[in-house]
Amino acid sequence: MRNSITAGMLAVSCALPGLALADSFNATVVAGHPGVFRWVKMVDEAFVPGVNAALEGSGHTMSFDGQYGGSIAKVGDELETVEAGLAEIGICQSLFDPAKLAVQNVTYYTPFVNDDPRAVSDLMDELHKSDPRMTEAYTQNGVVYLGAPVGIDDYLLMTKFPIADLGDLDGKKIAAPGPAINWLSGTGAVGVSGNLTTYYNELQAGVYDGVIVFASAALPGKLYEVAPYVTRAGLGAQYAGALCANADWYDDLPDEAKQALHTGADAAKEWYLAALEGAVETSFKVMGENGATITDASDEMRAAWAAGMDNAAKTWAEGLDGQGIPGSEVLSLYMDTMRGEGATPLRNWDQE
Template sequence: MKLTQLLASAVLAVTLSPMAHADTVDVTTVAGHPPVFLWVKTITDTFIPAVNQALEGSGTDIDWTEAYGGTLAKVGGEVETLEDGLAQVGIVASLFEPSLLSLQNVTYVSPFGTPDVDLVLTSVDEMHDEIPAMRKLWEDLDLEYLGGGFALEDYLLMTSFPVASIADLEGRKINAPGAAVNWLKGTGAVGVAGNLTTYYNDIKTGVAEGVVVFPTAAAAAKLYEVAPYVTRVHFGAQYAGGIVAKKSWFDDQSSEVQNALRAGASAYAAAYATGLNGRVNGAFAAMEQGGATITALSDEARLAWANALPNLAQEWAVSLNAKGLPASEVIENYHRRLKEAGTDLPRNWAAE
């Protein structure tokens, strides 16, 4: 073979090499909360590396831009940011989208459930495959639910005053996120909507006198400085949202990219659950060291609180059923899972 032919063959081989044709996909990830919170930090620490690893040898790589903590979207504004194409992947907290992602809020309308984060996360994640309407709510927003949702550990109450029973809440203004405001109905407290970026200043300035929150966030935000009375009410762990992609963008990607994003979401879920347990213990230690007084609500007081509430789950289900959504099926599916796992429920929302 002549030298010119050898050179031409070499050039052709390089040209046809997958590495020579490596595609770079630009992806911006978004979260309204800052990376001090585990569900955001795990995007950087686990999700992105897992996606990159899954793409190794595929001829495609991703150039990541990470936009967290309000740099691109405020808390609760992630859906609009993804819809507008300003980001392709992100964490969407369904907690703050009770109308758009109503079915995903099933745990928040049935408080005093299981404290088991893994059980909550696995249950709701699997329900997305068993109940098509749940996945369709994401798709109607041009979002592809990738899985790897995140759940928040057993919620508690933090206040500027001691609490031993619901009688102590009479007339008090208490911050709560999204649908959790309803956990205060019938207690005499006044629910004040808020989120982790507002709680500290709300309590410090007197807009609120306490907050319904979960331990890791409470410690990270140093809420014990303004609300030093920590009452372990055991509202239960809550499904709070998931990793999603802009669906119209996702559908245009290669199967390698799609599969890699799903693999990243699975890795995210596993890492998040593993990292959370240690953080919860550390959170209580940090709050105690910061001067917090930590107590547990008695079983009697917890039962009284649960029974004081209207049937939040049934009210929610009736309203959504009327809109053509299978809310009763969602409630029954979720509570069946809790009971099969041996959860002791002070109130069976699905049975009433």
């Protein structure tokens, strides 16, 4: 009887090739940063519920295991971890993986362009979905772009000393993430590579005199305790990464599950941006209440800063061109699209 039932099920399956059998899938999600940061919170708060909601009625289910704070992948190692199949999904951070996700760092080479994280996130998400030059790096590294861009609010300076003009930065050790070190060229400051996981302790120990950071991370990181002078200079909102999936695992999923992952990523993007916009205002308020001195750089200081910088964007783009990567094309694509959306850059990095 058992054999008859099995044969009958196979016959039905063959007769109805469009009929998908129910499956349960498991996915480990990795992030090098701990769960206190918003781009990690979005996984459990919005991505997972979004995927589950999209799968309702499909007959498929998906379970997730979040492994954050470097438990499996350190900051910048997320893509390699997903590529190797040690996790199915990760927050692939282009900011800390510039060799493999080169063109994704275009925003970090173009400061003083747009300080609106929603505008930057929407644009980068759309470019990834519409232009194959933006996703080629994912394909080459065995992963798939899902979405949920990690938009970063306008970068600013947090220092142990007040800043009235650029001369105050001369000789000071300022930490910055990845290519943001280039923003210090022409200021007289000494750029030091760093990231949010170490900023507090190294500021406290005197390794740095200040950091380039953004308000929504400065508050949970309590950086105002060790660098109480906050200078808003309009360095710009940025794109730092997105959710990616192991390509082999993704390719084996039924279409309903694939679409659910992208739907969940869209939900995470909206949750993240809404939460971020509220958090920026709150961050400045709370830091001020806790003793931080918050000032806005003058237009003259901002103009002098932008004018004095090396055009690292052109150097970066041309270096990628020499490797067969469309750096100059992506630089022009980003800047042209930004200007088309109404942005007024302090420097047109692609046109010099």
